[in-house]
Every structure is written in structure tokens, then in C-alpha cells.
Amino acid sequence: MTLKIFAPTLGLSEHTTPVNLMQTYYYVLASRRYILEEEPTEEVLRERIRHYQEQEKEIDFWLIHQPAFLEAPEFAAIKAKCPQPAVAIVSTDRQFMVWLKLRLEYVVTGEFQAPSASIPDPLASLVAAS
Numbered sequence: 001m002t003l004k005i006f007a008p009t010l011g012l013s014e015h016t017t018p019v020n021l022m023q024t025y026y027y028v029l030a031s032r033r034y035i036l037e038e039e040p041t042e043e044v045l046r047e048r049i050r051h052y053q054e055q056e057k058e059i060d061f062w063l064i065h066q067p068a069f070l071e072a073p074e075f076a077a078i079k080a081k082c083p084q085p086a087v088a089i090v091s092t093d094r095q096f097m098v099w100l101k102l103r104l105e106y107v108v109t110g111e112f113q114a115p116s117a118s119i120p121d122p123l124a125s126l127v128a129a130s
Helices: 032-038 043-056 073-081 093-103
Strands: 002-008 012-017 024-029 060-067 086-091 108-114
Touching: 024 032, 024 093, 032 043, 032 086, 043 060, 043 093, 073 108, 086 093, 093 108
Parallel strands: none
Antiparallel strands: 002 012, 024 086, 024 108, 060 086
16 A cells, blocks of 8 residues: 655655554654644655664654544544644654654644554544645
């Protein structure tokens, strides 16, 4: 499955990942304004991409505008607390998300298992790809 990453300014356009195995995903979540305008998130992610390239490590994080996983019933309380539209940075690397939480400060963090009945595509966005 090819997944579109909604961060064209970061040079991320496509990523192929198996979505048939249950995986733990970690996230940081905040308003679009906070993550994309008030914090230097683009710079932080560019640096992380550069580091991964130097280490020849596959990218394991994604910036998702209006993440669809927030529509799952188990996320109702979190979605209600987060100003909309929301943006999430999702990763399979727990340590990176802990570091990012410390770097960004005013974000919600958590984790979920996917794919599942309520979250069939962990990286899906409610924003139509253009």
C-alpha cells in the first residue's frame, strides 16, 4: 500500500509500509496552528530526516493533517480536547515521540494499535490528497 504523506514542504511524498500486521503507533497531537506555525516543527523533522539518511534508516514517522484515527470512538475525549484542525506526528519509534513531546511541549501524546476495526489505516487523513 502506498501512503501519501501530507507534508510536501518536508520533501516527503510517498511511503510504502505493510498495513496487514498489528503495530503500535505513537503520536504527538496538537492544533495545526501550533505544530505548523508556532513551533519550528519543519526544521525538527528535516533534521530528523537528515539523521535517518546518514544512518541509512528508513523513515518511521509521518506528519498527518486531520488524522483519521481521531474518529475512532476510543479517541473521542482526546479529539474533544484538541483544537481543530489537528495535526499529528505518528511514528513507530516510541523514543522519538518522547523526545518530540519534550521538544514541542504543548502536545498530547499517546499510542494505539493498528490496523484494527476502529483504525483500519493508522496513517489516514481526513484531508483529501491533492
